[in-house]
Amino acid sequence: MQYAHLGRSGLKVSRLGLGTMNFGDVTDEATSFEIMDAALEAGVNLIDTADVYGGPQSPDMEQGYGLSEEIIGRWLAQGGGRREQIVLATKAYQPMGTGPNDKYLSAYKIRKAAEDSLRRLKTDHIDLFQMHHVDRSTPWEEIWQAMEQLVREGKVTYIGSSNFAGWHIATAQSTATARSFLGLVSEQSLYNLTARTVELEVVPALRHYGLGLLPWSPLGGGLLGGALHKAQSEGGRRATPQALARVEQYRPQLEAYETLCAELGEQPADVALAWLLHNPVVPSVIVGPRTVEQLGAGRHALDVTLSEETLRRLDEIWPGPGGEAPEAYAW
Secondary structure, X not given: OOEEEOOOOOOEEEOEEEEOOOEXXXXXXXXXXXXXXXXXXXXOOEEEOOOOOOOOOOOOOOOOOOHHHHHHHHXXXXXXXXXXXXXXXXXXXXXXXXXXXOOOOXXXXXXXXXXXXXXXXXXXXXXXXXXXXXXXXXXXXXXXXXXXHHHHOOOEEEEEEEOOOHHHHHHHHHHHHHXXXXXXEEEEEEOEOOEOHHHOOHHHHHHXXXXXXXXXXXXXXXXXXXXHHHHHHHOOOOOOHHHHHHHHHOHHHHHHHHHHHHHHOOOHHHHHHHHHHXXXXXXXXXXXXXXXXXXXXXXXXXXXXXXXXHHXXXXXXXXXXXXXXXXXXXX
């Protein structure tokens, strides 16, 4: 396994991070344990979850959400030095109850979310506590005051964001600096060859402030994992109507992409992951395997080297927004 610093922090994370959104939903507990065991054995040290992960929301809000954290907590409770070998990341923002303060990022919600996550995860500290979305109604002074308290108490070590715009990152960091607080060390964003909007302003902001980018959905919901070939070879038997519609929507690009991957002698999924890892602002890519086999397949991406010519051809197949703002759309 390879490792890189998480942004400007001294913390090193594995170049592949284990996303656990499927745990408790499409992946049962026994398989989840097997995946985490295999990840740990492979040197993966970043395990990413969220309080809201685990399955469909129930009418009474008492079942479903939180299951991913609970599964990870029971895995950690087995001992064997597991907790000391991983960087444990979770998130807070989304509704975890029906009350008026059971969502978003008030100081009240941040404190409760952290304590509830610690209980479910069966640990005394969260290594990376991420804001799952920006809260436009809560002032940054309140958010940072709550986060600083968690850091002082030893319940949280680092703070990250997710789904922030460049402007949100700049505002957050300027406010944190005024409080002599480290602020954010990472941003988790939707980023893959089919979704490159973050290159406009988020990536430049991350580079300027020294934050690491943790891409989620690196395979575009499976589109970049050989979807065209699978649809043709399997006759679409396993694909949902929505997935087949996406394949048809992107058919010309997928044909060019999968042809290029075949020329390189690499699997499409590995090329997609390698492309993300080629970006200096990306220390780790969050992959969400449903099986141990899927986790093992992704490890080869670390050994894939993309030439300048290959990168150019990928840009032609999957064009970005035209560069960074404002040059992407103005002089």
